[in-house]
Amino acid sequence: NDSFTVRCDIVVFHGYCAADAAAFISVPPCDLRQNLGRLLETKMGADVVFDVGSETIAAHRCVLAACSPVFAAELFGPMKEGNAAGSSVRVEDMDAEVFKALLRFAYTGSLPDMRKEEEDVTCQHLLVAADRYGMERLKLICEEKLCKYIDVGRAASILMLAERHHCEGLKKACFNFLALPANLRATVA
Template structure:
């Protein structure tokens, strides 16, 4: 007997339970032969059935009701067929579906005379029988090749469905603990165990592991193992780097996170880290720094931040700065800052595009204030 289980897990207020829904299905059929067909016409009368012997499918008793004169006054020209359930069913989880077919001389169902019911709840069948009052017209049957020697056959196919719901033990999948890799690597950096490269930044020295640096940064990989590698000296010098920011970058390389940074230092630290992330091609760190700097854009910082974004290819940070500058209330205040003077000298074409719509105002502001520097951007 085929079945189709389905597991349901219910969780409520920290308590868990489980159940299994299983649908069992059993099929069977009964073939009824009507011999001496012509003699049965008019013999019983309308609404009178000839009952087949009982047969069993799905643990229930069934029989076919054959009405040669029709099952009602509306079907007197038809042959009616019904299936009758022989026992009471109280379980609403038991359903059945039936199919009647006229059989041809080879015993195969005739498609044009095959009918199938919906699935019915057996506990809800009040008359204990259901079928087709107009199964086939008597005239059509008598003129068809399916009746031979005053005899024809009907097949009734029954499918019984039983739905079972059972409680089942709760089985929880094994949950693996979260990875300790970043914490373990952080401990390795702090302990210096196995460190094989000394990095000199300004007056400070940092110990690290060549393999970790190479795995995280393609630039470190080339410097330590590739064609750019330095001779295996006791010390590698890192120039143009602020030691505290370099230490924060090392922490990120090992742990994929930044150390705690005081709020007052966050903007400056983010600027240093962005430069280093770009230099060592640490793309995730670069994106984190961009996001940090977006929170510190105001009239005093936007020009410096825009120059930094332009220099290091930070598209999203640059767009945020440009949007801030396009606000009419910010333009005049920004152009009066030293950062804007640096922006003009470093990226004149960017400033030219930026100020093309507000040139008269900016020229007026800078009249008498190093105007030669500003005007050179328009040549």
């Protein structure tokens, strides 16, 4: 009769939502820090050795060059101290533990665990190392930590350190502490 019939079967699922599919998959957070830290610890593929004090410390040129313009120039640019893989670079005027902490920061972006009673001295040495290698984030972290240690006994030495290494925030914190007449008198005394 010039007509046709269409039959449709419809199934309705109650409570089903496409967003629930994500509940079956759990993506872990990025573990690049741990992977790079492990690379530093195992020395796998290390292609440069640093002589620091009486210790030799292996590292990876590309990682260091990515984190520091000074390392980049020293290891790949006109300042480079050797062309061969595995060549040795002498680091003068730095404690091996401070250099290891600098490398740990370059690889993982975090500071090593420090004993509370040594944190201020360690941060002072790390600040000097960070300034030497052009690692601005590490330098700022050390500045921030050193602000907690400004007191009558340390204000002058921290201010000198801040002036010598162009740490404007740390200098302001020292001047803020010394702005109180009692602190200034006690520090001068």
